[in-house]
Amino acid sequence: MTRTLRIVSILLLAAAVAVVTVPMAGDAQGKGTIKVATQSPLSGGQAALGEGIKLGAQLAIDKLKGPLEKAGWKVELVPFDDQAKPDVGVANAKNIIADKDIMVVIGHLNSGVAIPSSEVYKEQTLAMISPANTNPTVTDRKLPNVSRVCGRDDVQGVVGSEFAKGQNAKSVYVIHDKTAYGQGIADFFKADAEKKGLKVIGFEGTEEKSNFDPILTPIKAKNPDLIYFGGIYDQGAPFFKQAREKGLKSKFMGPDGMDSSDLTKIAGKAVVGMYYTSAAGPASALPKAKSFVDEFKKKFSKNPEPYAAEAYDATAIALKAVEAAAKSGKVTREDVSAQIRKVKHSGITGDIEFDGKGDRKKALYFVLQVANEDPTKWGDNKIVKQLTIAPPAEKK
Amino acid sequence: MDVELLIGILPQVVIDGLILGFMYALIALGYTMVYGVLEFINFAHSEVFIFGAFVGVEIMLGLKSAGVLERFPWILVLVVVLLAGMLASALLAFTIERVAYRPLRHAPRLIPLISAIGVSFFLQDVIRLTESIWRNAFNLVYPTIESLNVRLEITETIDVSIKSLVVIVAALLMLWALHALVNRTKVGTAIRAVAEDQAAASLMGINVNRIISLTFVIGGAMGGAAGVLFGVQYGLINPYTGFIPGLKAFTAAVLGGIGNIPGAMLGGLVLGLLEAFAASYLSLLTGGAFGAEYKDIFAFSILILILIFRPKGLLGEVVRERA
Numbered sequence: 193m194t195r196t197l198r199i200v201s202i203l204l205l206a207a208a209v210a211v212v213t214v215p216m217a218g219d220a221q222g223k224g225t226i227k228v229a230t231q232s233p234l235s236g237g238q239a240a241l242g243e244g245i246k247l248g249a250q251l252a253i254d255k256l257k258g259p260l261e262k263a264g265w266k267v268e269l270v271p272f273d274d275q276a277k278p279d280v281g282v283a284n285a286k287n288i289i290a291d292k293d294i295m296v297v298i299g300h301l302n303s304g305v306a307i308p309s310s311e312v313y314k315e316q317t318l319a320m321i322s323p324a325n326t327n328p329t330v331t332d333r334k335l336p337n338v339s340r341v342c343g344r345d346d347v348q349g350v351v352g353s354e355f356a357k358g359q360n361a362k363s364v365y366v367i368h369d370k371t372a373y374g375q376g377i378a379d380f381f382k383a384d385a386e387k388k389g390l391k392v393i394g395f396e397g398t399e400e401k402s403n404f405d406p407i408l409t410p411i412k413a414k415n416p417d418l419i420y421f422g423g424i425y426d427q428g429a430p431f432f433k434q435a436r437e438k439g440l441k442s443k444f445m446g447p448d449g450m451d452s453s454d455l456t457k458i459a460g461k462a463v464v465g466m467y468y469t470s471a472a473g474p475a476s477a478l479p480k481a482k483s484f485v486d487e488f489k490k491k492f493s494k495n496p497e498p499y500a501a502e503a504y505d506a507t508a509i510a511l512k513a514v515e516a517a518a519k520s521g522k523v524t525r526e527d528v529s530a531q532i533r534k535v536k537h538s539g540i541t542g543d544i545e546f547d548g549k550g551d552r553k554k555a556l557y558f559v560l561q562v563a564n565e566d567p568t569k570w571g572d573n574k575i576v577k578q579l580t581i582a583p584p585a586e587k588k
Numbered sequence: 589m590d591v592e593l594l595i596g597i598l599p600q601v602v603i604d605g606l607i608l609g610f611m612y613a614l615i616a617l618g619y620t621m622v623y624g625v626l627e628f629i630n631f632a633h634s635e636v637f638i639f640g641a642f643v644g645v646e647i648m649l650g651l652k653s654a655g656v657l658e659r660f661p662w663i664l665v666l667v668v669v670l671l672a673g674m675l676a677s678a679l680l681a682f683t684i685e686r687v688a689y690r691p692l693r694h695a696p697r698l699i700p701l702i703s704a705i706g707v708s709f710f711l712q713d714v715i716r717l718t719e720s721i722w723r724n725a726f727n728l729v730y731p732t733i734e735s736l737n738v739r740l741e742i743t744e745t746i747d748v749s750i751k752s753l754v755v756i757v758a759a760l761l762m763l764w765a766l767h768a769l770v771n772r773t774k775v776g777t778a779i780r781a782v783a784e785d786q787a788a789a790s791l792m793g794i795n796v797n798r799i800i801s802l803t804f805v806i807g808g809a810m811g812g813a814a815g816v817l818f819g820v821q822y823g824l825i826n827p828y829t830g831f832i833p834g835l836k837a838f839t840a841a842v843l844g845g846i847g848n849i850p851g852a853m854l855g856g857l858v859l860g861l862l863e864a865f866a867a868s869y870l871s872l873l874t875g876g877a878f879g880a881e882y883k884d885i886f887a888f889s890i891l892i893l894i895l896i897f898r899p900k901g902l903l904g905e906v907v908r909e910r911a
Binding site: 235236394395397398399400403405407429433434454457 | 596732832868869
């Protein structure tokens with residue numbers, strides 16, 4: 193017992209020393225350090241997109257930190273790896289709120305991770321700007337600290353089903369991955385498809401990652417005009433690949449989770465011609481994005497994945513808000529959260545302004561078609577439709 | 589239309605189930621043989637399995653980047669890749685036994701079990717690390733060989749791809765070879781003797797350590813072959829892919845009666861078929877109330893039922909006396 197006590201007190205002492213010394217070290221160089229954290233999967237099957245978010249934020253900080261540095265602040269990026277897992281995201285979030293220098297979080301990739309993690313940020317009103325989380329619940333909880341620069345699934349699902357109807361699809365089969373994001377958007381797609389008179393002949397969730405044979409057999413027998421996969425490319429790609437190998441002739445469609453060059457890397461020519469909706473268009477669709485793409489390529493010698501541009505914009509907004517908050521000479525998390533909602537930013541993904549819930553007042557939605565089986569040509573995917581839509585009016 | 593549909597897809601479901609079942613059977617052999625001789629569960633076997641798949645994909649990608657993949661006849665490529673995968677996994681299994689289990693041979697039985705779990709985690713992350721340094725990739729894709737994807741039409745609604753047939757034939761051949769080895773050769777007799785009673789076997793002049801190593805080598809080779817076939821059939825692997833099939837194969841081994849070689853084969857087939865039936869039929873039969881996501885729950889409920897009535901498994905024998 194006494195031994196445990198001794199260990200605990202030593203640990204407490206060590207923690208106290210650490211808390212006291214860290215800010216002092218920062219102060220020695222000027223007013224202190226402002227850290228921007230990113231949280232996205234940097235390892236695992238979705239690392240391609242997660243890495244893009246980190247690098248987008250990195251580029252924005254390197255380019256736009258000038259004014260803050262002139263004012264005497266040091267600006268740093270702290271990347272966290274949430275592994276696309278809710279428990280890891282929340283554990284990271286606890287570390288993030290413990291680091292008093294972190295003023296903004298840019299993240300996450302997965303709505304299922306963002307929702308529980310943002311509850312942790314809320315404890316300290318630490319601002320989170322999401323480049324990629326499209327699930328409506330992310331902002332519908334009306335947290336003062338949560339905003340996003342991308343669109344919403346209740347709109348994206350509808351954009352998808354409307355397009356499917358336009359393609360003369362009469363019957364659709366819907367598959368989802370049972371996550372907050374995948375099942376969420378699949379539900380919106382299904383509901384609107386039924387409203388529009390399309391026949392939904394199957395609705396199925398699966399956590400399977402490699403063997404889709406038994407799921408595909410009944411789909412093949414029912415022969416739908418279109419198959420919609422609500423989920424992410426690391427699961428969707430093998431599904432579509434095996435579907436074509438099994439001889440299915442249906443059209444394929446998916447949400448923005450399919451938007452990664454890894455889709456063609458895994459599925460190859462099986463997904464050529466497949467449609468996917470997106471709340472983040474390819475850089476070619478964005479007028480101001482050309483210089484972004486060039487700089488990104490120059491700095492990291494690879495193409496920006498989808499959401500890298502959104503992460504860049506989110507970080508730019510974050511820095512603007514911090515600048516506004518820093519005018520008082522002292523930056524607080526509450527202040528930064530409040531300032532973010534006031535920012536009017538003309539970014540590479542268009543003009544960004546947030547409404548009261550943290551949704552973008554006007555978000556962009558795209559329908560794209562996979563053009564080439566070569567993953568390095570993912571950027572060539574054709575935009576077949578582009579829309580600017582405001583978030584849906586409040587229900588209830 | 590519904591009854592017609594249900595019957596119409598039946599042969600296809602059986603084929604899917606058999607493919608999956610043979611794969612489980614091949615992996616389950618590794619669990620069951622090791623259990624037979626050492627009475628402990630080698631939880632690192634799922635990594636031995638996926639290691640074979642990784643060696644296979646590396647060779648195929650190597651051939652592809654050399655531009656010769658399409659030029660060789662597919663059957664040659666497949667045999668080479670299979671043999672390489674088997675060899676690599678056998679070596680790995682041999683090494684694991686030497687390094688992680690043999691020093692613990694006389695420790696309480698829980699200790700090597702913990703060691704096995706440790707080896708499993710270690711191997712997962714070693715594979716992940718190597719692949720991310722070597723290829724900067726997490727998911728690896730088996731290159732498609734077009735002639736393997738050709739589908740043979742049996743009837744209008746039923747067709748089988750060549751690669752599915754290859755999986756079934758290869759699995760059958762290997763299971764037959766193993767059966768012959770264990771039952772008709774001197775080495776096989778030695779393996780059975782060691783499984784029965786190590787002390788008595790060593791008194792009869794059998795080198796027990798060598799036989800135990802051999803068991804790991806055979807189990808590893810079967811696992812490696814299953815890994816390559818898994819990759820060829822389903823196309824996508826990552827360092828953690830082995831875990832779930834490994835767990836299911838272990839279940840199959842228990843279902844058939846752990847320690848029993850024909851039992852592992854039967855258990856694998858039963859589990860594979862159950863899973864395929866559940867995934868294909870559950871949502872059709874329940875009108876969408878229970879979907880394919882319940883396939884594992886369904887399969888494992890049946891498993892529990894079987895084990896309640898036959899605790900030793902389908903072909904289980906009375907537990908042997910242990911020296």
